[in-house]
Amino acid sequence: MQTVDRQAQPVVAGKPEANPLREGLRLERMAEPCTMVICGATGDLTERKLAPALYNTLLGGFLPPEFTVVGFARRDLTDEVFRQHLLDGINEHSRNKPVKPAIWESFARGIEYHHGNFDDPVAYVELAKRLDRIDRDRGTAGNRLFYFAVPPSLYPEIVNQLDRAGLAANGDRRTTGSKRGWTRVIVEKPFGYDLDSARTLNHEMAEVLDEDQVYRIDHYLGKETVQNLSVFRFGNGLFEPIWNRRYIDSVQITVAETVGVEGRGDFYDATGALRDIVQNHGLQLLAMFAMEPPIEFGAEDLRDEKLKVLRAVKPMARADVAANTVRGQYVSGWVEGARVSSYRDEPEVAPASETETFVALKLAIDSWRWAGVPFYIRTGKALPSRVTEIAVQFRRAPLALFSRAGVPQIDPNVLAIRVQPDEGILLRFGAKVPGQGLQIRTVNMDFRYGSSFAVDSPDAYETLLLDAMTGDASLFTRDDEVERAWAILDPILEAWAAGEGGPLHFYGAGSWGPPAADELLDRDGRAWRKP
Ligand code: BG6
Numbered sequence: 001m002q003t004v005d006r007q008a009q010p011v012v013a014g015k016p017e018a019n020p021l022r023e024g025l026r027l028e029r030m031a032e033p034c035t036m037v038i039c040g041a042t043g044d045l046t047e048r049k050l051a052p053a054l055y056n057t058l059l060g061g062f063l064p065p066e067f068t069v070v071g072f073a074r075r076d077l078t079d080e081v082f083r084q085h086l087l088d089g090i091n092e093h094s095r096n097k098p099v100k101p102a103i104w105e106s107f108a109r110g111i112e113y114h115h116g117n118f119d120d121p122v123a124y125v126e127l128a129k130r131l132d133r134i135d136r137d138r139g140t141a142g143n144r145l146f147y148f149a150v151p152p153s154l155y156p157e158i159v160n161q162l163d164r165a166g167l168a169a170n171g172d173r174r175t176t177g178s179k180r181g182w183t184r185v186i187v188e189k190p191f192g193y194d195l196d197s198a199r200t201l202n203h204e205m206a207e208v209l210d211e212d213q214v215y216r217i218d219h220y221l222g223k224e225t226v227q228n229l230s231v232f233r234f235g236n237g238l239f240e241p242i243w244n245r246r247y248i249d250s251v252q253i254t255v256a257e258t259v260g261v262e263g264r265g266d267f268y269d270a271t272g273a274l275r276d277i278v279q280n281h282g283l284q285l286l287a288m289f290a291m292e293p294p295i296e297f298g299a300e301d302l303r304d305e306k307l308k309v310l311r312a313v314k315p316m317a318r319a320d321v322a323a324n325t326v327r328g329q330y331v332s333g334w335v336e337g338a339r340v341s342s343y344r345d346e347p348e349v350a351p352a353s354e355t356e357t358f359v360a361l362k363l364a365i366d367s368w369r370w371a372g373v374p375f376y377i378r379t380g381k382a383l384p385s386r387v388t389e390i391a392v393q394f395r396r397a398p399l400a401l402f403s404r405a406g407v408p409q410i411d412p413n414v415l416a417i418r419v420q421p422d423e424g425i426l427l428r429f430g431a432k433v434p435g436q437g438l439q440i441r442t443v444n445m446d447f448r449y450g451s452s453f454a455v456d457s458p459d460a461y462e463t464l465l466l467d468a469m470t471g472d473a474s475l476f477t478r479d480d481e482v483e484r485a486w487a488i489l490d491p492i493l494e495a496w497a498a499g500e501g502g503p504l505h506f507y508g509a510g511s512w513g514p515p516a517a518d519e520l521l522d523r524d525g526r527a528w529r530k531p
Contacts, residue, residue, distance in 0.1 A: 031057075031469035033066035034143035034181070035134050037127070039118065039158055040150035041071030041082070045188070047089030049219075050147065053461035055090045055099070058107055060458070062466055066139045068110040072127060074117055082113035095456060110138060118150070118158050124165035131167070135181075142171065142181025145468055149188060156204040159185070163208045170213050186215040186468050189280050190271060191477075194493060195486035202479040211479055215468045220281040220388075221288075221475040222460030222467075224449070225419045229288050229390075230297070232417070232425065240293070242394075244369045249412060252391040252529055253285050255379040258335050259386075260509075261357075265348030272355040274327075274489060277379040283310065283485045284477065285419070286375055289390055290365060299473040303481060310484040312367040321495035322502035326516045328358035330382040333509030340382050340509035354504055357381045360517035361492070362524075374524065378517060382509035387531040388419035402440060411442045414529065423457065424448040 116123025171180020192198025358380030505514030
């Protein structure tokens with residue numbers, strides 16, 4: 001699929017050569033010279049996501065030659081070992097492989113490792129000296145991007161230590177006119193555990209950092225199809241007029257995974273599907289789908305609109321939780337031909353764990369546009385296929401005209417926005433079967449990214465890292481959005497914890513979740529789409 005020879009992209013210092021292959025690329029997105037400090041750099045996020053994303057961004061010509069990476073972690077490693085750790089990650093996980101030696105060598109010259117404990121002030125003083133030296137030697141102009149690839153419990157400690165070492169101040173020239181470089185911080189999810197903890201975390205970070213320095217990552221927002229949702233809705237005249245309760249019957253958001261907890265039993269057992277997926281990815285997809293058109297596509301307008309939708313989502317009364325939610329946990333079964341053991345047998349999962357690995361819920365948005373349209377969200381691990389999609393079911397035609405001619409009721413139109421895999425958009429509608437009699441069958445109109453565009457999509461982390469380096473926070477979640485998402489889910493978490501939210505249902509690995517999830521829609525005369 002990859003048709004552009006990315007090696008042709010200049011990665012050396014100086015003005016990029018005129019290159020026809022660059023036409024159409026968003027050159028203005030070239031990052032400013034900066035240093036990215038990865039706190040917790042020896043964890044698997046660096047290897048699986050960050051290193052491949054940086055390499056591909058460099059390969060695409062979007063990183064300047066001054067760009068520098070400093071890995072900061074507790075393990076005592078040499079620069080050389082850390083570089084090898086990144087190289088192994090790229091070789092294994094990059095969408096462009098094998099690694100091109102010349103590109104890697106130029107990248108590797110700007111990779112260093114800083115050994116220290118996150119609670120040790122000396123480690124930060126030394127880090128500050130190192131960053132000053134890098135500014136002088138490599139021309140990174142005092143611009144620093146800190147990536148917190150550590151558990152959220154460490155965020156306040158690190159932020160405070162950065163502050164004490166004089167590393168948190170922001171001299172973003174665009175906003176302050178000062179000569180200092182900018183300081184930005186990317187934090188990983190989960191941001192908090194419930195509304196209270198998210199508020200506390202926001203508050204602790206706000207004591208040191210301005211909100212516009214904080215980039216809360218939700219990698220689903222960096223996915224190409226999620227960004228395309230806005231183009232689809234607001235770049236075309238056709239869809240927006242029918243994007244409302246008059247034409248739409250219901251909306252289903254599915255985030256299905258075939259994988260289990262992938263060695264993260266400890267984290268997952270304390271988290272569960274509602275916090276791990278629905279609080280962030282699920283509600284962000286809902287907000288992008290349902291928001292009003294923003295005045296402009298700037299970070300604040302976009303996030304204001306998403307926040308409005310989240311504010312209009314009615315938090316469930318505790319007494320309604322059992323009727324509107326289903327939680328499940330997988331037991332042994334088969335997924336894609338492989339035997340999967342029960343969730344409770346996973347390493348680091350409590351043998352009698354009550355944590356949900358599947359959740360289905362029905363939400364209502366109290367707004368003029370969406371009143372009366374149910375939004376169903378389901379997500380689960382160990383399901384039969386990996387698919388994320390938003391399926392819009394339209395209202396039926398007002399008159400069953402063809403039933404008079406003996407044709408059974410035609411299926412309602414469905415528009416399925418496939419986020420992954422096989423990114424694209426599918427429209428299902430009724431068509432006449434060729435022949436003399438009148439028979440109607442549902443057919444598909446199918447747009448696929450892969451066949452329409454002969455280029456590879458960037459990975460979400462590539463887009464988001466570059467956005468943070470260019471100071472574009474549009475695809476990151478703001479403090480109030482995160483808190484509002486927790487406010488929607490808190491009553492559910494509370495009811496479940498109090499044993500009032502309905503039972504935990506078990507489902508076989510490789511099935512589409514417990515039958516109770518089907519009943520949730522069945523009661524409304526609807527059914528989940530089989531992706
Ligand atoms: C993460 C969750 O945010 O998203 C994981 O913590 C999940 O549990 C992952 O597997 C799914 O991401 P993707 O991009 O593979 O759909």
